[in-house]
Amino acid sequence: MTETRVAQSVNQGMGTVITHKAFGKHAEESIRAVCEVTVRMEELLSRFIPGSEISRVNRSAGRKCEKISNEVYEVLSRAVEFSTCCRGIFDVTIGPLVTLWNIGNDASKPPDESRIEQTLPLVNYADLILDPCEKSAGLKKTGQFIDLGGIGKGFAGDKFLEVFKKYGVSSACTNIGGNVVTLGAKPDGSPWRVGIQHPRVDNSLLGLLSVVDKAVVTSGDYQRCFIDRNGKRYHHILDPFTGYPSESGLASVTIVSDHSTEADALSTILFAAGMKKGLEFLGNFPGTEAILVDMDLQVFVTKGLKDCFQAGEGVNVNILDCGG
């Protein structure tokens, strides 16, 4: 008889808190290995670590291309794919704009309009040069830089699952600061119960998703944001076209997908693009589903989630005839 063990961990990493729970004969070893991968991912992808590959590419912007590892090449090429697919509403060269706004680091008023206008031309994913033969990356203009905020944690989530599988773990759940990835079902065969944070009520759930083998990622205007003197909310998801936080009429978007990279990028894309355009983009990714919350706190759920989403108290749900 094989022994099933359970192992759990809570760590700080990637600028947030990461929790893992794994079941299997080698659960403890698998979590140790996953924690090592977390450190490695951060050392490759973080623009805040001067020695990371991304920092190297950023420093050489406007001058030369830098050799990069397979993982960094993979995440950058996926990012460009998403940018192309959504016609630039998602852009990993958003870095200069993110730094200008400085949201999440005690910013309390928007930057000057002139500075936003000066910064905007630096944001353009078409200026990211990827050489598949050389495995190198570069940025065309000085001052440009890559920020993987909208995809890095999702990418790490997919890498974590690979490690769990390598260690024979058949049931696991990982939460990277709100990005959830599940492997298999729970050991008793029941689905994982993933609560969806309410975008306007702290410590309250919009509802509950029951999932097996899915990534569940949410983007919203309620974390990393500030409200100015006039009561206007400025959140961290910036529109690469306007240079301001996106105003698409949505308060939060949750994506349910087989892959966490996809869920992470698509949640940002749908949030920034809004309901109508966002759902069109979603149509390009078969098997992905979404929960959208508009500014009136109306909840819209794509039809594939009809039976696995349970709404919270006082939450009305509209089923959309798309997704899947």
Add this chain to the structure above:
Amino acid sequence: MVLRNIMIGIIIIVLVGGIICWTLFSKELREGKNLPLTGVDFKRLADGTYTGTYEGGRFKWRANEVQVTVSSGKVARIALLKSTEGRPSEFTNELYDKVIRSQSLQVDTISGATITSKAYLKAVEDALLKAQK
């Protein structure tokens, strides 16, 4: 003199009686306040209709009897069958609704917009404080 002794006797009896009554009464209050509610694993409920009773402490002030219906592994309905406390039905209905709602939203983890470490750690701290109670 005799009258005075009788008076003192009565006062002592009243005092002692009062102390005994108060001790019993406060013990009863404490029991009501600290009544432990643990041990139900809401994830493992077999379908069916069950009747539960609580005898209501030493004086049976809080005795009541309820009927709980479990369907598809979840508490679907709670009905009050008997009660000595006589609270209005709105009170008990609201209480039971809370039980039904909270068990139905028990989660393994929560998906939310990416949280920065400070805010998240605050939540972790909060959870740990609760766990210590």
